[in-house]
Amino acid sequence: MILRLAIGSLRARGLTVAMTLLAIGLSVALFLGVEKMRTGAKASFADTISGTDLIVGARSGSVQLLLYSVFRIGNATNNVTWASYKDIAAQPEVEWIIPISLGDSHRQFRVMGTTAEFFERYKYRQGRGLELSEGAFFTDLFDTVIGADVAATLGYSVDDPIVVAHGIASFTEHKDQPFRVSGILKKTGTPVDRTVIASMEAIEAIHVDWQNGAQIPGQSTPVDVIRQMELTPKAVTAALIGVESPLQTFALQRQINEYPEEPLLAILPGVALQELWAIVGVAETALLGVSAMVVVTALIGMMATIFSSLNERRREMAIFRAMGARPSTIVGLLVLEAVLTAAAGAILGVLLLYCGLTIAQPMIDNAFGLWLPIEALSLRELWVLFGVVVAGAIVSLVPAVRAYRLSLADGMMVRT
Amino acid sequence: MSPKDPIINVEDVRFRWPGRASFALSVPGFSVARGETVLLLGESGSGKSTLLSLICGTITANAGQVSVAGKDLSKLSGGQRDKFRADHIGMIFQQFNLLPFGSVFDNIALPLRFSPERRSRVGDVREDARTLCSALGLPDVLTEKASTLSVGQQQRVAVARALIGRPPVIVADEPTSALDEASQSTFLDLLFEQVKAHDTTLLMVSHDPRLGARFDRVVSLRDITQIERRAA
Numbered sequence: 001m002i003l004r005l006a007i008g009s010l011r012a013r014g015l016t017v018a019m020t021l022l023a024i025g026l027s028v029a030l031f032l033g034v035e036k037m038r039t040g041a042k043a044s045f046a047d048t049i050s051g052t053d054l055i056v057g058a059r060s061g062s063v064q065l066l067l068y069s070v071f072r073i074g075n076a077t078n079n080v081t082w083a084s085y086k087d088i089a090a091q092p093e094v095e096w097i098i099p100i101s102l103g104d105s106h107r108q109f110r111v112m113g114t115t116a117e118f119f120e121r122y123k124y125r126q127g128r129g130l131e132l133s134e135g136a137f138f139t140d141l142f143d144t145v146i147g148a149d150v151a152a153t154l155g156y157s158v159d160d161p162i163v164v165a166h167g168i169a170s171f172t173e174h175k176d177q178p179f180r181v182s183g184i185l186k187k188t189g190t191p192v193d194r195t196v197i198a199s200m201e202a203i204e205a206i207h208v209d210w211q212n213g214a215q216i217p218g219q220s221t222p223v224d225v226i227r228q229m230e231l232t233p234k235a236v237t238a239a240l241i242g243v244e245s246p247l248q249t250f251a252l253q254r255q256i257n258e259y260p261e262e263p264l265l266a267i268l269p270g271v272a273l274q275e276l277w278a279i280v281g282v283a284e285t286a287l288l289g290v291s292a293m294v295v296v297t298a299l300i301g302m303m304a305t306i307f308s309s310l311n312e313r314r315r316e317m318a319i320f321r322a323m324g325a326r327p328s329t330i331v332g333l334l335v336l337e338a339v340l341t342a343a344a345g346a347i348l349g350v351l352l353l354y355c356g357l358t359i360a361q362p363m364i365d366n367a368f369g370l371w372l373p374i375e376a377l378s379l380r381e382l383w384v385l386f387g388v389v390v391a392g393a394i395v396s397l398v399p400a401v402r403a404y405r406l407s408l409a410d411g412m413m414v415r416t
Numbered sequence: 417m418s419p420k421d422p423i424i425n426v427e428d429v430r431f432r433w434p435g436r437a438s439f440a441l442s443v444p445g446f447s448v449a450r451g452e453t454v455l456l457l458g459e460s461g462s463g464k465s466t467l468l469s470l471i472c473g474t475i476t477a478n479a480g481q482v483s484v485a486g487k488d489l490s491k492l493s494g495g496q497r498d499k500f501r502a503d504h505i506g507m508i509f510q511q512f513n514l515l516p517f518g519s520v521f522d523n524i525a526l527p528l529r530f531s532p533e534r535r536s537r538v539g540d541v542r543e544d545a546r547t548l549c550s551a552l553g554l555p556d557v558l559t560e561k562a563s564t565l566s567v568g569q570q571q572r573v574a575v576a577r578a579l580i581g582r583p584p585v586i587v588a589d590e591p592t593s594a595l596d597e598a599s600q601s602t603f604l605d606l607l608f609e610q611v612k613a614h615d616t617t618l619l620m621v622s623h624d625p626r627l628g629a630r631f632d633r634v635v636s637l638r639d640i641t642q643i644e645r646r647a648a
Contacts, residue, residue, distance in 0.1 A: 001522055001525065001526075001529055002529065004518075004522060005515060005517070005518050005522060005526075008515070008517035008518050008519075008522075009515070009517050011517060012516065012517035012563075315512055316515060318509075319509075319513065319514070319515060319526075320526075321474060321498075322472065322474075322501075322507040322509070323502060323507070323526050323527045323529075323530055323577075324498050324499060324501045324502020324503070324527060324530035324531055325498065325502075325530055326494070326495050326498045327494070327498075328495075329530075
């Protein structure tokens with residue numbers, strides 16, 4: 001009966017209670033949404049590259065190697081000579097090896113030289129492969145395949161010409177050897193979206209007339225001549241390696257790290273990704289912190305609502321008191337009310353979250369390549385909801401204690 | 417003029433509201449016999465609400481003794497007093513007696529929630545509430561929301577609530593002041609009918625001396641209390 005009366009009392013103050021409910025619901029949805037984004041982003045991030053067992057580059061730090069080889073952020077300190085590359089490729093543990101050559105750019109996007117095998121070996125999000133949304137993979141020397149973001153930002157379609165600039169953010173262009181867009185990749189949510197991919201040979205070809213980072217003055221080898229040349233790269237920036245058996249990964253890693261001819265570094269992408277996440281994850285935690293503050297604000301709002309309702313409810317409390325209710329019953333009533341509100345708010349929040357997720361999931365996947373799975377609430381999220389209800393109860397103790405004092409002082413006299 | 421078997425007995429009581437030094441009430445002696453109906457006459461500000469609160473045990477005297485049904489209220493703890501009040505006293509206020517959002521039935525049954533003793537005297541609560549309502553001339557309104565009733569009907573529901581479980585004492589604080597004269601008379605008829613039928617003690621406070629004829633005894637608050645007022 002007390003529960004029924006508490007619900008009745010809440011319903012009687014429907015509008016303010018509905019506002020409080022909405023505030024709590026929205027904040028809970030926001031909090032859970034951010035949490036979903038966070039875990040989704042983390043999972044997407046950890047799945048940026050999968051299926052690759054080792055990444056090899058010149059000796060530097062593992063995060064740095066990961067940044068430039070996978071995320072195309074920053075530059076390689078050094079290259080790996082073609083001889084070393086061939087040497088590693090010849091190791092019996094190596095099932096496949098794909099060279100990566102970086103250093104040129106097109107507009108704000110990096111150009112990556114690689115082999116056609118890249119399209120088949122590069123995996124992301126638990127083994128998903130790269131797919132074309134239109135066009136074809138390389139058919140000609142000067143063909144490029146561009147990522148979805150590149151195509152969307154620059155408005156390219158298949159057969160459009162591309163002039164590659166030497167270096168990054170540079171004005172010297174490889175004007176003499178323009179490329180053609182042969183294919184556009186589907187959105188992946190990985191750095192591949194922001195990459196212009198060309199063949200190793202093409203990267204070599206556009207640098208035929210270049211030496212020490214500058215064009216040899218007056219020299220311009222005609223494209224026809226270049227096509228006849230032996231375009232073996234002199235060096236690669238990094239290489240992706242798949243091993244025959246996962247058990248050999250560590251042995252091969254050590255072997256490469258102790259390679260006597262040249263200082264090299266081999267990293268396990270998963271481990272390096274986690275190291276990197278530890279750095280960028282701080283932002284996510286900050287976001288989570290902010291949305292937690294929003295929940296706290298909503299709860300304080302509820303406290304304010306209860307507070308402001310106290311005066312108009314002194315009569316209600318006097319009636320309860322006259323019927324023999326203890327002051328503690330009054331406290332219990334207010335706390336019960338807050339718990340009901342918070343619980344209903346939490347449920348509303350969950351509903352809002354799932355509605356939002358259902359609507360936004362394909363959009364977010366398209367726009368950011370971020371896949372947010374719609375699944376049952378995790379234990380952690382249930383704890384969060386429970387926490388909201390408990391926090392609601394705790395917060396309501398403040399006005400409840402005031403009600404306790406009021407009802408002690410008022411006795412049965414109703415002052416309104 | 418102390419009755420032989422007082423159900424309410426107030427002796428040498430002094431009370432001062434905490435934090436309000438300007439007002440103090442003292443009651444040298446006042447008592448009500450079991451089954452008696454007493455009208456306390458007093459203007460507002462004459463200390464009647466304070467006296468009622470003392471008798472109901474929501475406040476305690478600074479000195480002296482208030483006993484109800486033979487129990488010295490000052491000897492009970494706060495929680496015990498609340499329980500005692502639930503068991504022994506049915507309360508009727510001036511107006512706005514009911515929880516407006518609750519059903520009539522919930523309002524009537526509310527005291528039983530706090531008094532297992534009164535609950536045990538009632539068999540089927542809903543049946544009892546219905547009987548009380550019809551005895552008080554109310555239509556079948558048990559499931560209606562209390563706020564949909566007229567003021568007169570609400571006051572009768574308040575009577576039903578005070579009577580349920582048959583507490584020995586009914587305390588009424590100006591229960592007729594919100595009613596017009598015709599309703600007042602009907603209201604009192606019904607109240608007295610119930611009180612007499614169950615030999616319940618009735619202590620009513622009013623400023624209206626015309627009501628006095630129905631009561632066994634009319635007491636003017638001025639005669640039994642002294643109020644000290646100092647400029648605050």
